[in-house]
Amino acid sequence: MPSARQPMVRMSSVTKYFLDVTANNDVNFDLYAGEICALLGENGAGKTTLMNILFGYYACDEGEIFIKGQKADLASPKDAIALGVGMIHQHFALVPSQTVLENIVIGTDTGRGPFLDMKKARRTLLDLEVQFGLQIDPDARVWTLSVGEQQKVEILKALYRDVDILVMDEPTAVLAPAETDDLFKTLKSLVAQGRAVVFISHKLNEVMDISDRVVVLRGGRVVAQRLTAETNVRELANLMVGRDLLEDIAKKPLEPGPPVLEIRNLDALNDRDLPAIKNLHLAVRQNEILGMAGISGNGQRELSEVLFGLRDPVRGSISITGQPLRFGNPSSAINLKMGRIPEDRIGTGLLMDLSVEENMILEDHASTRFQTWGLMKSKRIHRYSDDLIDAYNIATAGRDAVTKSLSGGNLQKVMLARELAGRPAVVIAAQPTRGLDVGAMEYIHQRILQERERGAGILLISEDLDEVFALSDRIVVIYEGEIVGEASGENASREQIGLWMSGVRQ
């Protein structure tokens, strides 16, 4: 390790709390000139938070930051940029309707006083483009550029500000393979000239390809540092996901029944019209929990959206208890008795500004149980909501409490109560415990197991390997929209699943 040299960045004992969550816990991180350092970890491991602290986006609660030997007091990204730190987030900070040049100049003091010297800016930009092989038309409007090109604009923007420490947050997540190759060339030429790059990722093959050194974060702590040349994907996969089980789950042995959810030849596109699901086949049987493991962004969201009726597939068919699911409208899934726990419970699942009761009856409010001639039967609705609040132990001031006043765990209980009350034949649970504390998590797990015992077939889509291992009868791994591996719940090895998740095929 190049410890003899002075690091460009030294973050020492950095701790960051978000309310009751510790996002970074006593993290030490060094970065040296001329290296590409990969920051590896699962979702929620604290990678982005740590770098946002370096970028002055968050203030750390404890710890110190030194940049080029000087103690840095970063109150905003402006301070960080002045010290040569640039960060490119997953969501670009560009003005789509403006030109490349205009985007580059924004926020800089190019020229004298209030006047811009666009000629000088253009010369500087063109010089940088030649120097780093980042050819972009300065007069092109940003919205006309591909995502790969927009990323080049972001890099140029950083270089224009004389940044020599560049942080890139999962830069390849949005790129096509050819664009990824281009990016890697650019990053290598940056460090060849003495700059330093932090590459946040959870894709092991890429980390092996591009980095000189790997720092592995898990649960907000640094768990290991390795020189890339001295490690391999197998070890990294273990370091990234290896963890003891948090809870001991007693699962009744049950013989799975006939299939209740069948997905055949499914192809679907993502929001950018690129393939997200590729010829996917899947069957979930009665009394069975099928765990779908995978790093986020590999088609899980698109798959659940197709199942929920929020996204039209390109091709393929889905049936529930033998009946075909109609696409493009959530009512088909509701009518076929699918219990739906969406990944985004706040934006998609719940009406946060309405009462708990109004959320409970959302899917059923038009049934004759709750209305006649368009008039709501309020007494029955009250009784129904009170019963569910009791049955699911929801901590709330009452059925009339506004839903957003509930804690995360209780929000998910409202979601479960609504979706499971109709005794669904199939349950699709997408990231059902993401962001929840341990108590709420265990409760949700118990509920899912109860559904299994009742006779539902459950598709559990989760990035949390512990959860997948604890609950699943069978595990499949999704990578880039395809099922790359399948194992039975008892015999699956953590290492094997970790490798599949990272795109390493045997």
Next chain:
Amino acid sequence: MIRFRIQKRKPLPGWAKIVIPLAAIVVTLVLAAIPILIAGGHLWKSYYYLFYGALGTRFNLLETFVKASPLLLTGLAVAFAFRAKFWNIGAEGQLLAGALTATVLGVNMGGVPASLVLPIIIMAGFLAGGVWAAIPALLKTKLKVDDVVSTLLLNYVMIHIMGALLFGPLQQPGSSWPRSAAIIKAATYPLLVPRSRFHMGILIALFAVFVIWFINQKTTFGYRSKAVGVNINAAHFGGINTTAVIVWTALISGGLAGLAGVGELCAIQYRLIMDISPGYGYSGIVIAMLGNLHPVGVLFSSLFFSVIIVGAQTMTSCFLLNTR
């Protein structure tokens, strides 16, 4: 250097919903005092005449209700649409659509039994305003056209349609002014108090308050409309046909504004003129907001507005102020 930190505001306590609009009113009265004092007016006398003019005599009080009825209807129209986040800025055009329809029918229904004339006019006026609002609702749901822009622009379209008709086929025979012939007697709203302008339209507006409250509180449609307004994605996820909800909301909203137009035509003007509405549709936006989008709140805020409007007329005439 001053540093700002942006953070989420704590939810407001319940009393704030009442106190904030009242505070806004007090601040307005205080600010309005400045020009009065600059002009050398008597502050207390001015405000005395403002309220005396609106509430002090039987006639003035009735006038305040007369003025309140179109404001109440357009206020309800806007409030009902805004609750579903259908940004209806077009109550003015929908009001004119109602007035125009009432004119065409009111002038030409001489052969129809007298007892049927008004019910037909009221229904047609409601429908005309509703359809005029449903157009931008369809544009919003089917083509993603921004509803603020389309509802606003359709106001001007309706003004020009009205102008073309008033200078053309609807123009009173023999007149050179842009005005229609008078409607027949059977098409006029009955007066509730003789020798005043206190007409049936005020009851219609009050009834509308009840109907909208009822829809909001008691019906599945009111529930759906609220759900769509709060989070259209979650409403869609929950199986609600959001397009239908928005279009029906627009129909009802535009219909209420259309009723305001019918009232102004059949109870106040008796014939269509270009300035049949001094911006009631636009005032409806402010009234709806001041009333917290709640029908009862809108009732009070429309009365407040009409107190100011009617009172200001007395105030100016008492002081012989020149408002121009």
